[in-house]
Amino acid sequence: MEKKPIVELKNLSKTIGKKKIIDNLNLSLYPGQITGFLGPNGAGKTTTIRMMVGLMEPTSGDVIIEGISLAEDFEGGLSKVGVIVENPEMYKFISGYKNLLHFARMHEGVTKERIDEVINQVGMQNRIHEKVSTYSLGMRQRLGLAQALLHRPKFLILDEPTNGLDPAGIREFRMHLRDIAEKEGVSVFVSSHMLSEIELMCDRIAVIQNGKLIDIREMSEIQQSHYYIEALPLDAAESLLKEQGFAVESHKDGFIINAEKEQIPAIINLFSAKEQQLFAIQPYRKTLEDEFLEMTGGGQIAEAHTK
Template sequence: MEQKTIVRLQNLSKVIGTKKIIDDLTLDLYSGQITGFLGPNGAGKTTTIRMMTGLMKPTSGEVFIEGKPLSEDFEGSMSKVGVIVENPEMYKFMSGYKNLVHFARMNKNITKERIDEVIAQVGLQKRIHEKVSTYSLGMRQRLGLAQAILHKPKFLILDEPTNGLDPAGIREFRTYLKKIAVEDGVAIFVSSHLLAEIELMCDRIAVIQNGKLLSIQEVNEQQKSYYYIEASELEKVVDFFKHKEITMEAQGSGFIIPLNKEEVPALVAEMIANGLQIYSITPNRKTLEDQFLEITGGGQIAESRAK
């Protein structure tokens, strides 16, 4: 499916009192992609989401949804947006199906066929006519997802969508999100403090700190290959890597360097030819958590809902 820009945050800033909460943030979100949004507590994640949904006006800058400014066409723009914030609230005394029918009445042109379609899409066919009070948390999350996509949004915002889910529920929810992104061409924006889950779920990751966007990377770029090398005469090893302009990071009695598997034999042969004795060389992949802490300078990872 052709990738196109669904949402553009352009030079977005928010000042409250004398404090700049969001500082000139520019970010594009694409169809068919899931973008993770990470940052320490107080980085500005929730403020950004509030401006994207029209709950808070930016001090300057603009949010564009399919090319139209949110400030000029709020109703039209928001009709293309679906939102899930933590645990969706439902009428527990009603069945899942009746909840969807009730929500459908608030929107135009949602047919019975569309309701049945989203029920199948999130895998709730067997339990949809039972009361929500009998649902597990994972089932309620799936019902919330069905509600959020019922009107065929182009853009889906999720704020801590897997809070409280067990590992099986998280994996299941991730599968449905990826399916929706790819099959329907939806741009999905996920704010979460579960770094390992963001790494598995997302195609791109944006990192914010003190209201500034620090980094935007494809997940496959985040997953660069690294190796840990232990060798004799550390000073000579340092000189060797500097001469080859290889970035290295000291760790214990060795060094971590960026290196692809295919490059290992040639590097080992060259180090031996330069009189270096290699004690060990092992893969050392950096996790998203490692990179997050590097980017934010050790910024504290949220322990509860992102702010």
């Protein structure tokens, strides 16, 4: 049975003045899945997120969260959402626990037992009663994640969540997110310019450019088997591979093809039978950066940061 989406963006558009910032965006987000949201500078990522959390009203279209339209029931829809934007702001001169008590009062039904549960979930048991001013950035990120999870949201939005974290902190945060998505069936939506981190964190990516959704791709598809082949003469080698049904992509002094390991001996035998000079055939792993640049035509990766 196909999973029902937790979130649906339906024909979402935003026009400011005469400029169309977001153009008819349609996207479904599913439980237990982490989706990366990527795009060049000015592509419309921040505007999309603002509309998803009610900070900006769409010109047309709607955001549906667990069957609730934000246009029709704003508070009901947002009650299903948790948000972390870059470095979460906390009250620094009280403890992490008192911060969580304060945020818990903003939601109905958040018990002290639930607060203890999220503290354990993000691994803060030993430091939760210390002042936030003593926390590292990684600890503040964990506290922000605990705060976002207090009311058991089914949809978690993260905008540059690992910004400023060291490698150990990034890995730890990634593991917490994976655990939350898989064990609680939360749909996680991550916007980031750190492509290497998105590659490790996400199940799929959605790419936006000039306000339009240009691609949705499973990470398993990106990480599929590729091989680099170097052979001469180049034209003859390319023709030979294409005759066998391979999509051939030029790379350095040879080609990249999508092939399974079991096909490699037959390719070697084919080159030998045709008396082609085969110098190298080796696994080649495309990165998310490679794919992103292909999809966007080499658009800039890093998002501009403004305060």
